[in-house]
Amino acid sequence: MNRKLFALLILMTMVITSFAQNVTIKAPEACEVGQRINVRYVVDTQDVEDIRVGEFPGFEYLYGPSTSSQSSYQMINGKTTHSSSVTFTYTILALKEGEYTLPSASVKVGGKTIRSNSASITILPASQKSQGSANNQGSSSQHRSPGSNASVDSRDLFITATINKAKVFEQEAVLLTYKLYTLVNIRQLSGEMPELDGFHCQELNSKAQLSLKYENYNGRNYGTAIWRQYVLFPQKSGVLTIPSISFDAEVEISNPYADPFDVFFGGGSLTQLVRKTITTPKLELDVKTLPSPVPSNFSGAVGKFSMTGTLTPEQLDANDVASLRVVVSGRGNMKLIKAPVVDVPKDFEVYTPKETDKTTMTASGANGNIVFDYVIVPRHGGKYVINPVEFVYFNPETEKFVTLASDTFRLDVAKGKQVAGATSVLEKEDLRVLSSDIHYIKGGSVSISDSVDSFFGSLTYVLTYVSLSLLFLLILIVFYRQAKANADIARKRDKRAGKEAGKRLKVARKLLKNREVGAFYEELLRALLNYVSDKLNISMTHLSKDNVRELLVARGVSEELIQQYMSVLESCEFARFAPGDPIATMDKIYESASNVINNLNKNL
Numbered sequence: 001m002n003r004k005l006f007a008l009l010i011l012m013t014m015v016i017t018s019f020a021q022n023v024t025i026k027a028p029e030a031c032e033v034g035q036r037i038n039v040r041y042v043v044d045t046q047d048v049e050d051i052r053v054g055e056f057p058g059f060e061y062l063y064g065p066s067t068s069s070q071s072s073y074q075m076i077n078g079k080t081t082h083s084s085s086v087t088f089t090y091t092i093l094a095l096k097e098g099e100y101t102l103p104s105a106s107v108k109v110g111g112k113t114i115r116s117n118s119a120s121i122t123i124l125p126a127s128q129k130s131q132g133s134a135n136n137q138g139s140s141s142q143h144r145s146p147g148s149n150a151s152v153d154s155r156d157l158f159i160t161a162t163i164n165k166a167k168v169f170e171q172e173a174v175l176l177t178y179k180l181y182t183l184v185n186i187r188q189l190s191g192e193m194p195e196l197d198g199f200h201c202q203e204l205n206s207k208a209q210l211s212l213k214y215e216n217y218n219g220r221n222y223g224t225a226i227w228r229q230y231v232l233f234p235q236k237s238g239v240l241t242i243p244s245i246s247f248d249a250e251v252e253i254s255n256p257y258a259d260p261f262d263v264f265f266g267g268g269s270l271t272q273l274v275r276k277t278i279t280t281p282k283l284e285l286d287v288k289t290l291p292s293p294v295p296s297n298f299s300g301a302v303g304k305f306s307m308t309g310t311l312t313p314e315q316l317d318a319n320d321v322a323s324l325r326v327v328v329s330g331r332g333n334m335k336l337i338k339a340p341v342v343d344v345p346k347d348f349e350v351y352t353p354k355e356t357d358k359t360t361m362t363a364s365g366a367n368g369n370i371v372f373d374y375v376i377v378p379r380h381g382g383k384y385v386i387n388p389v390e391f392v393y394f395n396p397e398t399e400k401f402v403t404l405a406s407d408t409f410r411l412d413v414a415k416g417k418q419v420a421g422a423t424s425v426l427e428k429e430d431l432r433v434l435s436s437d438i439h440y441i442k443g444g445s446v447s448i449s450d451s452v453d454s455f456f457g458s459l460t461y462v463l464t465y466v467s468l469s470l471l472f473l474l475i476l477i478v479f480y481r482q483a484k485a486n487a488d489i490a491r492k493r494d495k496r497a498g499k500e501a502g503k504r505l506k507v508a509r510k511l512l513k514n515r516e517v518g519a520f521y522e523e524l525l526r527a528l529l530n531y532v533s534d535k536l537n538i539s540m541t542h543l544s545k546d547n548v549r550e551l552l553v554a555r556g557v558s559e560e561l562i563q564q565y566m567s568v569l570e571s572c573e574f575a576r577f578a579p580g581d582p583i584a585t586m587d588k589i590y591e592s593a594s595n596v597i598n599n600l601n602k603n604l
Helices: 002-018 138-142 260-264 459-513 517-536 545-554 559-577 583-603
Strands: 023-026 030-032 036-043 048-053 059-076 079-094 098-102 105-109 112-115 119-124 157-163 167-169 174-182 185-190 199-204 213-217 220-234 238-242 246-254 271-279 283-288 298-312 315-317 322-332 348-350 354-362 365-378 382-386 390-395 400-405 409-414
Touching: 023 105, 030 213, 036 048, 036 105, 048 079, 119 213, 157 246, 157 271, 157 283, 199 354, 220 283, 298 400, 298 409, 322 390, 459 517, 459 583, 517 545, 517 559, 517 583, 545 559, 559 583
Parallel strands: 030 119, 167 283, 298 390, 315 409
Antiparallel strands: 023 036, 036 079, 048 105, 059 079, 098 119, 105 112, 157 174, 174 220, 185 246, 199 220, 213 220, 238 283, 246 271, 298 322, 322 365, 348 365, 354 365, 382 409, 390 400
């Protein structure tokens, strides 16, 4: 039994050894001249036959390697795992400041030779108040007590505020950085950015973890970290001020009154916590006005950009939808730009574009692209041209305005089926002069005779007078009867308006339950438009947004209710043609349409 167990242990060792392929170097990122540091090479097995390490440039070799090993067993769900490692430690002394590469190690394991990675290290100048020669633990000892009293000197802990540009144009990105410098151990640090007058502010990497790096500053070696970074976009010209910020720090320092004997028996602590308020300096930024003249179609974009435009489809039926996509890409104040204006033919409808922001904030501003999707609906057949879409931005590097333009778009629209009530735009047709009321004047001799006296008082005159009087009376009677009939029709249309709208709403409700999207929105549009047509006694062919608003105002309807009606109408029209899932908004639009018809019925 013991032989079998022994053989199993040997087999396990051989398997573990065969998979040992990793050697890792561990060393501090920085040290200072005269400081001792330890460089460790960790091998993930204990079956190491030999290790060889090259020279340490910039350092003096003191001693090593010292060896330590570690082994552990773990059982999870009945399965046992085993891990072991051996660490070889070399102690070296920093001699000369500069950037150096620590050598890799060559390790022989199970008859095979494997190599470790190498590592970079920075040797800083000796600190003016350094205790580096007494330190043999690397970077962690850089945090030390600032003195014998229970206070923290402003030279031991401070935060700087810097901007990457001193002069910029309006809307040009500026990077504001708050950097921490410390010689002490910080337990807690807090501070909030104040409101900045005249700036649009975006925080950069707000969730990034602080990582201390070491830097020689004014003759002392500090642990440094980027505390906060903000990208600022100045909104006005002139000298703008970035105010100072106060940070509250909680620092751990040595306790000068601690008795080591009492500490050993739990009677005190060798360290104590003190509070320190750190105030950053205020900064001033010179913001220049954009050069004149500013183009009338300036988008407000400042930076460097490109633009593309696509129209799909290029062939469709009247009252179908086309999608125009404009993509603005680049770097700058992208979150503040205005959508380009699309110039469409007069009998087209174009809706407010849907914006999709695909940008990320970087030190030089928002980087990426913004997609503008326009829904375009042609109302009549024909061949149309949509002018190029223009995007005007300001390039602060060249200090000039730049105009980007897409290609010209061509749209072939076939004469489609006219949907009753599907348009809210008045179809305007050009007038033609069919004939002239001024004819050719024939030349030649003219014979003039005085016929006035012979005609006045004659039988012909009397008969003509009586005939015209009777004709005028007849016309009056006809107009009176027509006006009365029109009034009756208007009253009938007024009375039936609510009833007809109610019927259409019931039909729309059934279509809503059956999820018949297209038929639902068409029926809802008919209910909205036919109701107003009947109530205001105006034909559907003469119905437009402008005259509906004027007539409703004349009938005493409130501006709020008129706006609600227009909003529901536009939402209903947009939902028919908008990309995406219109079913999600059907219930909401139906409820809004029903409410606005009821409210109009009460007012009218």
